[in-house]
Amino acid sequence: MFVAWRDLRFAKGRFALTGTVILLVALLVGLLSGLTEGLAQRNVSAIAGLPADRIAFRSPDAGQDLSFADSAVTERQWRLWSEAPGVESAEPLGIATTRASAGERGAGVSVLGVAPGSRLVPAGDAFGGGSAVLSRAAAEELGVSAGDPFTLAGRELRVADVRGDAFHNHTPVVWTGLDDWRAVAPPSGEATEPAGTVLALTTTAGADIAATDRRAGTTTVRTGDSLTAIGSYAAENGSLRLMRGFLFAISALVVGAFFTVWTVQRAGDVAVLKALGASTARLLADAVGQALVLLAGGTLLGTALAAAVGALLGSTVPFVLTPAILVGPAAVLIALGTLGAALAIRRITAVDPLTALGSVR
Amino acid sequence: MSLELNDVTLTYPDGDTRLTALDRVDLSVPGGCLTAVVGPSGSGKSSLLAVAATLITPDTGTVTVDGVRTTGMGRGALTELRGRRIGIAFQHPHLLPSLTAVEQLQVMAGLGGRAARGARGRAMELLDAVGLADLAGRRPHRLSGGQRQRVNLARALTNDPAVLLVDEPTSALDHERGAAVVELIARLTRERGTATVLVTHDRAHLPAADRVVEFAG
Structure with a gap:
């Protein structure tokens, strides 16, 4: 992570931009999760309880x-x-x-x-x-x-x-x-x-x-399965979960796109590091670690912001946020984002260290 | 500390035929010896360097680095060998933009399996040896071409390599600075006992070498 940490600091503008997108997605996911749970409770709590x-x-x-x-x-x-x-x-x-x-x-x-x-x-x-x-x-x-x-x-x-x-x-x-x-x-x-x-x-x-x-x-x-027999529950819950699913996908795509460009831009550096003796596994681990830091940072801040908004809203809207409701979607966001980054970062395996010696055929 | 290339042949695909870059080349470089390789463009100088650096496997022949025969070694083992026993100074320094001069060397120490503790002190010693201790905290964009080339050289020497491969170190420098860099390479080769191969197109630097190998066009 030696180079990865310094890259984060050096290219802080680019990483901050992507981190902000992740933060906003995490905030939206958090708010949507709270709303989903709040609406669900107003729909099914009598039967579920x-x-x-x-x-x-x-x-x-x-x-x-x-x-x-x-x-x-x-x-x-x-x-x-x-x-x-x-x-x-x-x-x-x-x-x-x-x-x-x-x-x-x-x-x-x-x-x-x-x-x-x-x-x-x-x-x-x-x-x-x-x-x-x-x-x-x-x-x-x-x-x-x-x-x-x-x-x-x-x-x-x-x-x-x-x-x-x-x-x-x-x-x-x-x-x-x-x-x-x-x-x-x-x-x-x-x-x-x-x-x-x-x-x-x-x-x-x-x-x-x-x-x-x-x-x-x-x-x-x-009893849990019977909740879908409540008229609006399945449709309402399904729509909200679909929205949240789209946000997960958008986040993974944004992170994947960012790391695709980032990896292409760094291809020369990767070739040099490989030529100097860095194994592909080590470079991959560094890059995934970098993605994890970005994802975890953005997601934690976004989730914390969602919790704060939830606390401010109080009981004015059907909104319920508990640690369990927050942690699950945040973990999914990080996992899918890491997957998106990993797919982008795998290009590292194809970088030929020979290209560091520019004049060789 | 030595580098041995025995009967090395390297060809590249060229349409339906193959182009021969190295034809049954023998090269023996003992420790402490600076061997300059000269020749016109396309004569195979850089191919020789790539084979010696274990970045290309030759069609035939053997490459032995510090007594380790590389023929048949897997990619992972070759990568580790490069990190620990081979120092490469690239034609274009290729310094990592996010790292300061001293951090460029610290990364290399990590690749060579050296403990992070003490790596910074050792990197500072090397930067001092190439006259850049004062600029240790600068990133590449704040270094001149000659300074970057010296960091490139110091990075290649970080893990006390048995073999030092230097590719056209003066190509982007004026004559005076180029001569200073070649003198530095010659001094470090003798002080550290590395088997050094210097690929250059500038014959003015040849007097600094212990031996000269000339490639025909």
Whole structure:
């Protein structure tokens, strides 16, 4: 790295320019990662946070995907899952989006209905039959606290408690009893009233999921996999991840282009060093080290800047940055940039040391 | 310390035929001897230097550097041999633009497997030997042509090479400075006991050499 360090200092203008591009890409990636996570939390946190390892949907019609919007499970299906071996608990969960109001204030909310005493929601035995647990965001938007009355789709309810930060489909969550949920849920089109939208299952290794699915006419997936059944989640998350992917590719291409030009410009120096006794492996290692310094510097500064912006934004926008969310994309940025640089730098292997003796044929 | 070329032939492809650059050349340079190689352009002087530097493998014949026969050696071993036992001073100094004069020599010390510790002190001694100690901190663009050539020479001597190969060191210098550089090469050759081959087109410098090998055109 002796020559590489001095090159960095000597050509600081060129390296600073490329480093700034990397910094800006890292900043954008950091901001986009925070926004992706923030939006995802407002979309799926209620389902992702359920104390259940699997979600059972009514099997969709042929050619259709799983969807919380289209699913409705029956009492029979609930009973079959409750009695299935290896299933510790099967709890119906009803989901509906509607409007809540309190006094002058109103907000769109997701109503998540659970059975009395359900462990799907904290304080599950503290409400039902005319009362509800509100997430903090729902309570803030309605301006209510425990004991206050509010209206949910025309029904008068009382706030039993304010707990958690759950969101579903970008609306804050109101936990109610199944009866209150049924009152606000749109008609399912079935002859009998549904037990819920889906079943939240806690299973053990001995559970025969496929067999129970066949008997009950359900389709069961892991809780994490069920998130794609939330209407906007897959499209929204996919778009943001695609943007981030493009930024990774742009960064790798910028770094690759810079080091292509840099290596071509240095071909004479490389030939001299080879003629003087520098091995190709050593020259490659030096050049990759130089690229790593540039990438790590730009990425660290850009990521730090993204973290600072995230801290400034606070809760004004759906933006969540944790060390884990920052480190992953930063590592990918450095890895892909190094790959781009390595592809450019491999030209070093083709430099003939003989060219240092200019007059030889 | 010696350089031996025995029965060396080197040809280059030239259309459908091959052009002979070196035809069964024998050359023996003992340590402490400055051998000047002269001849017109295209006579094979630089090819001889390239073969001696192990940058080209001859078609036939052997090259022995400081008792090490290079025939059959792999590319990696030849590269290491160049770093440790062969010093090359290029026609154009080819100093690395980002490095100061003393750093040019420190890089060479690293290539020769020398510990970084003490390399700077030794590099300063060498720069002092070529009269450039005061300019050790200057980068190439702030050195004159003669000064760059002297750094080039000092760099070639950094690892105490057994063989010193010098290619047209005076081509870009006026006569006075060229003569000073050749005198310096002759002095260093004797002081350090290197087997030195000096390729030059300027016959005015030949008196400084111990032996002269003339290549025909």
